Amino acid sequence: MQGAHVHASSLHTTICERLGARIPIFGFSHSLEVVAAVTAAGGIGVWGATRSTPEEIRDGLAWLAEQADGRPFGIDLVLPQGMPETDDRAQMEAAIPEEHRAFVTGLRDKYGVPDDGLPGTRSRFVRSEEMADRQFAEILASPVAILAMGVGSPPAKVTEAKEHGKTVISLVGAPKHAERALAAGADMLVAQGYEAGAHTGDIGTFALVPQIVRLAGDVPVVVAGGVAGGEHIAAALALGGAGVWMGTAWLFTREHGMDPVVRAKLEAAGSADTIRSRADSGKTLRQIKTAWTEEWEAQAAPTPLKMPFQDILVGDFLGAVERHHVEPLLKSEAGQSVAYFDQLTDVRSIINSLERDATAALQRIDQ
Numbered sequence: 001m002q003g004a005h006v007h008a009s010s011l012h013t014t015i016c017e018r019l020g021a022r023i024p025i026f027g028f029s030h031s032l033e034v035v036a037a038v039t040a041a042g043g044i045g046v047w048g049a050t051r052s053t054p055e056e057i058r059d060g061l062a063w064l065a066e067q068a069d070g071r072p073f074g075i076d077l078v079l080p081q082g083m084p085e086t087d088d089r090a091q092m093e094a095a096i097p098e099e100h101r102a103f104v105t106g107l108r109d110k111y112g113v114p115d116d117g118l119p120g121t122r123s124r125f126v127r128s129e130e131m132a133d134r135q136f137a138e139i140l141a142s143p144v145a146i147l148a149m150g151v152g153s154p155p156a157k158v159t160e161a162k163e164h165g166k167t168v169i170s171l172v173g174a175p176k177h178a179e180r181a182l183a184a185g186a187d188m189l190v191a192q193g194y195e196a197g198a199h200t201g202d203i204g205t206f207a208l209v210p211q212i213v214r215l216a217g218d219v220p221v222v223v224a225g226g227v228a229g230g231e232h233i234a235a236a237l238a239l240g241g242a243g244v245w246m247g248t249a250w251l252f253t254r255e256h257g258m259d260p261v262v263r264a265k266l267e268a269a270g271s272a273d274t275i276r277s278r279a280d281s282g283k284t285l286r287q288i289k290t291a292w293t294e295e296w297e298a299q300a301a302p303t304p305l306k307m308p309f310q311d312i313l314v315g316d317f318l319g320a321v322e323r324h325h326v327e328p329l330l331k332s333e334a335g336q337s338v339a340y341f342d343q344l345t346d347v348r349s350i351i352n353s354l355e356r357d358a359t360a361a362l363q364r365i366d367q
């Protein structure tokens with residue numbers, strides 16, 4: 001198999017050396033099945049666990065370690081600054097303005113979303129320093145080798161993770177974030193551009209990456225935001241990146257197990273059908289356009305609250321939307337790369353195409 005040999009050599013970067021992966025493709029997902037499959041296919045699966053309890057983190061990491069069989073995988077926490085000390089929902093509730101409550105009640109009435117008294121993903125616990133410390137403690141105690149930090153890299157946590165032998169990867173969306181992450185001691189950076197799904201900043205990937213590469217010096221930079229195919233991987237390497245980090249692509253895999261209604265919305269979406277909205281968390285979160293984002297864009301809508309108050313304002317409501325399958329409001333985070341995917345596939349097929357097409361793109365450039 002001459003082809004396989006070519007694949008292995010042309011995509012072999014410092015990321016492969018440092019982490020022991022065959023190809024420098026990180027697959028971020030909240031689905032453990034996706035993470036395990038990315039790692040099994042030769043990439044590096046990273047589990048988004050910021051909304052998981054400490055117990056779930058312990059169990060999830062143990063399961064991943066078993067599946068990975070020595071291959072590299074990681075975990076990602078979102079550790080924003082300025083969160084409350086404790087997980088005190090009553091205190092949060094007391095600070096929510098009446099106007100905001102009335103707006104959400106209005107949405108309940110309009111779309112017939114039952115108030116079933118149960119929490120959603122965003123409200124199952126309050127984002128707090130206390131919870132972050134407990135999540136972090138489980139990670140330190142586990143054999144997981146890679147810890148990624150989205151939205152901020154607190155220096156004390158970076159130091160502690162490194163002391164426990166973890167490779168720390170910081171997601172950054174602007175040069176100032178990169179400066180902070182480098183000063184904190186991050187081992188690798190993910191330069192994540194505006195196009196990316198979920199929390200994302202103002203600078204496009206193409207404009208961002210070389211700036212971060214220059215700042216990073218010897219610290220490897222991985223490219224995220226809009227990466228969908230092999231040609232993007234070749235471009236990422238040309239920009240000075242040492243690999244890519246992808247999130248949106250995996251939503252289309254069997255391993256992810258996406259609700260069919262939401263998947264149909266994703267399949268139909270083009271790059272202009274996503275929008276950054278503060279309506280979910282208080283920070284700009286790229287997602288597909290739905291009745292949910294339209295309602296919050298409307299002139300009469302209140303300005304979303306700061307994190308974590310917005311989480312608590314809308315968390316139970318969004319949970320009920322999913323539980324009761326309220327179609328107009330069903331949604332997903334997704335990036336502009338959503339345009340490249342229009343059918344159900346699996347992780348290995350995506351990785352195989354990425355590898356094949358990246359190799360072809362690199363050869364084309366080389367000629």
Ligand SMILES: Cc1cc2nc3c(=O)[nH]c(=O)nc-3n(C[C@H](O)[C@H](O)[C@H](O)COP(=O)(O)O)c2cc1C
Nearest residue numbers: 028048150196197198224225226246247248333335
């Ligand atoms: C559904 C979804 C959820 C995400 N959740 C997180 C998260 O919890 N933490 C994080 O650091 N990044 C999160 N991201 C961003 C990814 O880590 C990644 O940077 C991004 O998806 C890359 O751009 P792409 O969407 O164009 O592939 C999420 C992305 C998606 C699509």
